[in-house]
Structure formats: structure tokens, C-alpha cells
Amino acid sequence: MTTYYSKDHEWVAVEGDTATIGITDYAQSQLGDVVFLELPDVGKTLAKGDEAAVVESVKAASEVYAAISGDVSEANDALADEPAKVNEDPEGAAWFIKMTIANKSELDELMDEVAYKAFLETL
């Protein structure tokens, strides 16, 4: 499994044709306490850059854009009842969606962990 990162602070873990997507620890720390999540319906086709989900803290609502194109194969609906998990384990149990990857070459435009860490240093 390889994990990629986007400049919009999402992580994309790839295993075969499937990508698991969530937001990074940095993103959750910037948002503050997450209170609500809106996830896409399973089966929805997302093009890279489409609005995939909405994550809300008390004073902010942020859109999560699809880092890659593909079909939503699973949504982590359990998060809806426990939005606090996004703060507790953003890069593990609090994944948002799983997607069937449409175009693997899009992954090349993402960062690896080292590059992402370097990117965070610049913020």
C-alpha cells in the first residue's frame, strides 16, 4: 500500500485499484473540533477536483475535493455519528471514502510523505 498526499491536505492510500481517502492530521488541527460530515453516496462518479465531501467544525465548513478521479465504492458512514473521530484518528479509522481509481497517472501529481512534510514546513 502506498500513501499519497495532496496540497489540499488529503491523503490517498492506494491498494490495487482502490484508494482510501481522508484528511491529514494537519487538516484536522486547522479545522478544530469536527462536528459534522457530509459524505458522497456510494456509486457516485467523481472527477478530480469535484466536491467529494464537506467537513464542518463549529465556525468553519470546508469542502473536501476529490484528489483523483473515480467511483465512490464505500463511504465511512459510521463517522456521521462520531465526527470527533476525525480529530482523534484522521489518518486511520476516520477515513472518508474508498474509490475505484479511474486513472492511475493522476497519482503522479500527488506528493509522497516526505514531500508533504516538506510542503507543511513552507506553510
Add this chain to the structure above:
Amino acid sequence: MGMNSQGRLSTPAETAAVAEHKTFTGNKALQIEEPLIFEIGRNEVTGVDIDVPLDFKPRLGSHRRKQPIDPPGLSEPEAMRHYVRLSQKNCAIDMGLYPLGSCTMKHNPRLNEKMARLPGFADVHPLQPLFTVSGAVELIAELGKWLLVTTGMASVAMSPKAGAHGELCGMMSIKVALTARGETRTKVLVPESAHGTNPATAALLGYKVVTIPAREDGTVDPASVRELLDDQVAAIMLTNPNTCGLFERDIKEIADAVHEAGAYFYCDGANFNAIVGKVKPGELGVDAMHINLHKTFSTPHGGGGPGAGPVVLSEKLAPFAPVPYVRFEGDTAEFVETRAKAKEHGDTPFGRMTAFHGQMGMFIRALSFMLSHGCDGLKQASEDAVLNANYIRASLQDLMSLPFGKRPNMHEVLFDDSFLKDTGVTTLDFAKAMIDEGYHPMTMYFPLVIHGALLIEPTESESLASLDLFVATLRDLVMSAKRGETERFTGAPYHSPRRRLDETAAARKPILKWVRPEPATAEATE
């Protein structure tokens, strides 16, 4: 992901509770704890005497209510105490300086309240025959004239119910004017520093919102506007003076560019109170502007409303004003209520914003304020508001940080949070500490163009002594933060009716109404 820059912590800091003398009741002298009416009222109690005739045969068909209603009642003295006690948990302008930037918390003269309660105004119905309400129509016309003269515009739509509703009205007239020209445009330009209502209004009408970045000095650069203008731009929505408290000095150039592109200039008039009598928006190329009567003309804010947002329109937009409106034929005013009537006069109103005629109660208060001030007093009010805000800036600029340099501002002054850097105190903490000193905090985290915004608007109502005490208090707070006395801030407020509230818990599991507790079961009580 797109991050909203308002993100901030909202859970209360975990600090040790203040040592205090506990009381038996939980009350603190004059601060009395008050339960909800549902906990103290009873279904059988009522504070109103009503005689119900029994000698009639109901004609409700099959529609009579089956399940009874449940709200409890309080007797008159109980209700009086309940709401007086609640009122005492509120901060108000009548208690002290309320420097909430962009909101204009100025003194509300009580003459205006008295006038709005004259039976000839308060006790007339909107659908009485017009000849029985000619004084009411005359009042609307008179207020309309004052608004037109102060703004230098051609026509006014009086009915919008609040500022945001006025924005909607103004933008609707722009959309309709474009349609009348045979055009459909798709975009609206909105500066980064705009009130949230601007993009929300544009989006409601189906426009794509294009953000204009702020220039380094906090104003809009005509060059960036020109870059974004094309034949798809319907309008620009610009606040002037802007939300950074600065007058958009290139406003005419921007207006010209917008007009050249065939677009309209919507001015958010929220900050009109800074410039009444100093400049007429009509002279600046404005096509539509709403006026928040509750700000500039001092109708009370009432804990969040009601507002009133009449919209003044340029010659080009005037024919599209919604019904109802007052039409002048020489000195006689005619009240035009329907589109059909309007057509007889050759007008083409776009429709109707609300039932009836708008916020009459607010019109009376605003006109009372205007008559009391006159052309000279209104101008002085703007000047004093600007003077007071600049005095605060000048008195604090050595300690607090100005994002756009030490230059004059209009009626409000904007600081950023860089003066708090490395103190461990956030903008929010700083604001909450002001509460303990008896002040309502300034506007925080708005506008979004700078980090940790602190927007202070003192208004013309404050005396020099009041400003000096406010300045001294803020200076003390800043020094204290810099000395590292973080506890004064991170646990604040300590002395208010409630301490910091857990907004996260409120949003995660919303409790939006009172629910009768389940009666304790025998098992549970054992």
C-alpha cells in the same frame, strides 16, 4: 480541501474553576439563575384574562385539534420576573460601550420608540382602505425622500425587511435590468473582505461568485477588477467604506470600469453611517445600495432584529423597483401596490419582496432620528463616529498591530492579532477577557482578509471619557498578555453570567428545544 480561515477552537479551555463563595441558591447576589418556562410554568396557569362566549356552535368541520397543545403559562408577576431576570443576563448599548465593528451599536433615542407607538402608526392595518392611512403613506414617502437626498439616488424600494433582504432586492433589479436588455450574465464580483451576505445573495440568484483579492493596503485595486471584468459579469458588490474600515479611494475608477463592461455597481451600504453628509453614493457611480436603518439611522438592534433595508436605485434601475412603492406626481404621492397598477404608469417592477409594505415600525424610528438630527446633525454624527474611531486607533497603534499601516480609517478601526504573537493568547481569549472588564468584545475574525481580525467601531455615541477608559482597559489587557499573564485570558470570562460555552458539544448533538424529561420509572428510583 478548501480551508475556511475562520477555523478556530471553540471548546472551553480546561482551567481550574475560580475559587468562589458558593451560595445555596446558585445565585450570585443580583445575578439570579433562571430556569426555562417549561420548568416553572404550569399548563393550567394563564396571565391573561379572556372571556370565551359559550353561546355559539363551532363551524370547524372536521378540523378541530385532537392532540392538545402543551406550552405552560406563567402568571403576570411570574412572567415579569422571568423575563426581567433573563434580560439581566444580556449586554446592551444602554449599559456601556459596545464596540462591535461592522454592526454600529449606537445610542437608540427613546423618542423614536415613543413615536413608533403612536396609535396612528402602531394600530393601523396594512390593508385598510388607503384613504384611512394617508399619514402612513406620507411618512413612507417622506422617509424615502430623506434617503434619496442623503444618497443622491433616483428611486427607492422601501419594502426589504433587512440589509440582506435589501441586497437581494438590489441584485434582483440588476438581474431584471439585464434581462430587459436581452442579456443573461453569469458572474458577480465580490471582494475578499465582503460581508458573507454578498456572496450568499449572488449565489441565491444563480450567479457564480468571483472573489476579488484585496490589495496590500486593504482596498480594492481597480486593476484587479478590470482583469476580472468581461461580458459575463453582471455586477460588482462592493462595501464602501469597506469592512476594513477604509474608504475605497478608487471607487469612481472601479465604477467606471464596471459600467464600461456593461455591468452594474451594487454598493453594500452597511457602513453608510461613516459618510452621511460627506459624500453621496450616487456621485460615486453606485447603481443600487441598501441602507441598514438599524445601523445608520439607529433603530434598535433588538437582540438580532428586526432590521430594515430600503434600497436606493440609480436612474437605470429605477423602473424595476418591486411593488409596493410610492410614486410622486409633483407633490402628490401615490401608493402603487400591484404590478398591474404599476403597468398603468409604464413601470415594470420585478415583483414583490414581502407581504405588505416593509418595516413601517422601523421607518417611523428612522425618520424620527433623521428629523431630530437634520442635515447638520447627520453630518456631525458621521464626523464624530470617524473621529472616535481614529482616536482609538491613534491611542492603541503603538501596542496593537495595524495590518494596513498607521493611516486614517473611517468609522471603525481594524487590528490584526500579530501583537499577540508568542503570548499564548488568541484573539478569542483576548476578546473574552474584555467581557470581564465590562465590555462587549469587538468583532473578531472578520473580515477574513487578515489573520485574527479585531474590528472596533465605537460610534458617535461615546464621550471622550468613555473612549479613554476603553483605551486604558485595552492597554492594560495588551500589557498583561505580553507579560505572560495568560490565565487572565485563556479561562476568561470569569465574571459573566456564564463562562465559556461548549459550542462543539452544541453542534455535535444539537438540542434545539426543551423536551419533557421521562418520568422516573419505579425501577430507576429503587
Add this chain to the structure above:
Amino acid sequence: MLACIGVKSIDDLFADIPEVARLTAPMDLPRRKSELEVERHLSRLAAKNVPASDVPFFVGGGAYKHHVPATVDHLIQRSEFLTSYTPYQPEITQGTLQALFEFQTQIADLTAMDVANASMYDGSTAAAEAVLMAHRVTRRNKAVISGGVHPHYRAVIRTTSELADDTFDILPADPMGTKDILSRINKETSCVVVQSPSFFGQLIDLQLIADKAHECGALLIAVFTEVVSLGLIEPPGTQGADIVVGEGQSIGNPLTFGGPYVGLFATRQKYVRQMPGRLCGETVDADGKRGFVVTLSTREQHIRREKATSNICTNAGLCQLAFTIHMTLLGKTGFEKLALANHAAAVKLAEMLEGIDGVELLNDAFFNEFTLRLKGKDSEAVVNTLAEKGIMAGVPVKRIDPISEGVGDLLVVAATEINTDEDRAAFAAALKEVLAWA
């Protein structure tokens, strides 16, 4: 102060205003007036109007003359309520917030819905917002509006829909309020808007319409303009309504020529995040004490900007507070009595008027308002003649609905607890006389 700021004159502070636009002469308006002069000026205007309390008064049509206890106006004029801002700092605005929480609970109870918001501008704008909300929920954009909905409400919904590029199917004026409505609902419909009691005073069975709407995946928006009716008639919440909107002016608020009023808005729990307007919620403070805050704000314009559920920024504030205080004074017992007194007044009046030659009562079931057909007579002319005789007879339908056919002789009459036997007798006698010669 100028020295401290470092400028020579106040005008230096206005230097950013383009010189060509700066005002040098005073505005062409009168100079300041004393309090006494202002009072005289405005009293003169007020004296030209005929207050409802001075005459037998039967005008309704979306705004109603009721008795408001003196306590209400005293309390809302307390400085701490009157001169406070939106409760963005909950630690020092618990008064406003707790009253909002009480209000939301009262409205949810009266309408039999799950949640209510902190109020909208008025009933008509609440109705337009409800339609936009239904579009968001159903992801469709066509509203069906019954012919029994208040003509102004229909106009406001139409204006908003037209300019928001949505579609609509507005039925012509219909005193019974249900004509053709079921056949208009289909798979494209996002919502059906029905008013009960209707603009014409008719009580309508909402369940039938709700069932058809739900079958097609549409929402039922129930509207009322007379909130007092909820003390006596079946609430929309038990009849399948998904969104309930209404005008709350009747409780706590004077007529004031049409505003400010208080828009009521309630819905089902599952739609709460699509709801417009401010919401107050319960929580605890750092000491564990119960307190209230504005919550679910991410729906609102100041955070969500162009993605907000509405552009609304204020609520009806003091008007909502007046409602809550009046409602608290009434309680269950008082509110039910008030509703009954209103219905009694209307029944008595209807009985007197329907016996007059040339008058036909159109309603078979009504609350405190009903519609008369003044067979072939211009009802607006009749109303004007009666007003000259010192009687405010009601709302001629044509005045606010000049488009619908066959409404020229319709008169909507409202009766409330303020009407006396003498008022009713005077109205009946005068109407009889006017119809006889007209």
C-alpha cells in the same frame, strides 16, 4: 482628539473620498429639530390615520388585530433586550438566547413539528425560503402553489423563484384552496405549498395533499397567516407537513401598517441542516452550568458565504421576543381560550352577515376569517363606502389579487376577540344598507 490623531481637521480624516464627489454644501434637508418639534411633526402624520381600535374592525388577510397585554411591550423595551446585538457572545447574551430556546420550543409544540428556527422576517419571506429549502432537499426545482395561499405570499414565492431560475406552478385564486392541486403534483414537483386556514379562511385537509406529495417524492409546505388558529385546529405537523411556515404577528405584535412582524419556520429533524436562519441550542459552560448558544452556524452566510442555505442575517429579534412573552403569559390555557374566543367571534359574525340579501358565505369550515361573495358588487367599492361610515369591513380580494378571475365581488372578513356585539351589529346593519343601495 485631533492632536492625538495627528491631523489638523476632521476633514483630513475623509481625505480618501474623491475630491470631485465630496459634499461641501449642506444637504438639501431641514436642520435639526427639538424633541418637541419632531413629536409634533410625526403626531400630525399619525393623526391622519384611522387606528383599528377606534372603529369596528374586521380587516385580516395576513395581519390581525388582537389584544396584547401591557406586560409584553414593557418587557421588550427593557434596555437589555432592546439595545443588545445578535447573541454572538453567548456568555453575555444568555437572556436573548434562553428566550430564543423557549420560542423554538413553543413553535415546535404549536405546529407539532420537530424543530423550529429563531424566526424569519415574516410569513411571506419564510414561505419563499421554505420553497428554496424544498428544492435543496429534493434536488428538484418546481413548486406547486395552491390558489388558497395569500396573494402576497404567492407573489413573493413567484418573485424569488423567477429570479433564482426555478420553475413554479401557481394556481389561480381558489376560495376552497384544493382545486386541481392533486393533479398538478408529479415526479418533477419539489414541493406543494398549501395554506390552512387559507387566505379565504377555509380550513383544509392537508393529509390528502401530503400523501400525494410524498408519493411523488415531493415535500408538503404548510402555511398559515393566523397563528392563533393552532390553538383550536389540527396542526400541520400531524397532517404530514414537512415544512411549516407562518406569520406570528398575532401574538405579541401590533399591526404597524405591515411590519415588522415575525416569520415562523419549523421542519422535521432530518431536514434541520437544510433549514435557513438562526438556531439556538443548549450546551454547558466551563463550570458545567447549562447555557445556550447559536449553533449549526455553518449553514449560515457569515461562515458558508455563497454556499449558505440562505442569505438571511437577522431574525425578527424583538418581535420574536414579544411573541414568546405573550405566549408565556397565555400558556396552554390562555392560548386555547384565545383561539376559542376568536372562533366564537367569527361564527357570530358569519351568522349575522350570511343572512343579508345579496351575501353568500363561501366557507364550510373556518376559524376566525371567512369569505363573502357580495353577488355582483365591487367589493372594494363596498369596503370604501363602509370605511367612510367608520367601519373597517375586511379585505377586498381584488385589491391584492388583481389578476385572478371572478374575485371582484369577494370580501375576506376577519373577526377576533376585540370585536364586541355592538361592532358586529353595526357592521351587519351598515353592510345591509350599502348593498341595498349600491
